Amino acid sequence: MRRIAGKNTKGFTLIELLVAMLVLSIGLMAMLDGLANYMRINIENQMRNEAMRIAEASLETLRNATFDDVKNHTIVIASPEQRKIRNFTINYTVVWTQTRISDSSYAIQVSVTWNHRNIAHQHDAASIISTDV
Numbered sequence: 001m002r003r004i005a006g007k008n009t010k011g012f013t014l015i016e017l018l019v020a021m022l023v024l025s026i027g028l029m030a031m032l033d034g035l036a037n038y039m040r041i042n043i044e045n046q047m048r049n050e051a052m053r054i055a056e057a058s059l060e061t062l063r064n065a066t067f068d069d070v071k072n073h074t075i076v077i078a079s080p081e082q083r084k085i086r087n088f089t090i091n092y093t094v095v096w097t098q099t100r101i102s103d104s105s106y107a108i109q110v111s112v113t114w115n116h117r118n119i120a121h122q123h124d125a126a127s128i129i130s131t132d133v
Contacts, residue, residue: 044116046085048123051112054081054092055125058110062096067131070098070106077110090114098129105130 012020058077065075079094092114099107106129113122 051123055110
């Protein structure tokens with residue numbers, strides 16, 4: 001580069017400024033994409049945690065019921081359950097099944113399902129309920 005006497009040559013040229021702005025904007029776009037992914041994963045984890053709480057509460061209801069009620073499948077679990085997570089209202093559907101292991105034992109499975117962004121999600125919890133008879 002030629003120096004012209006008396007000219008101030010310190011500072012950025014227009015090309016250098018445009019390149020710096022391009023690099024900065026690419027970095028900011030990458031950060032914005034990362035933030036959006038973080039928020040999506042965080043919300044999905046909160047929904048999964050809520051499904052786990054619902055499944056555990058349903059299992060606890062079944063554990064506290066009489067053995068004959070579990071055996072005859074007469075216990076009603078509230079479904080769908082509606083929960084608010086951030087700005088989303090999520091409907092959780094709860095279904096439970098029992099499988100006979102022996103005359104005095106049943107395996108219980110609770111399935112909690114929900115939809116978010118047109119994708120079906122599911123959480124399962126299981127337990128065994130027995131009687132002394």
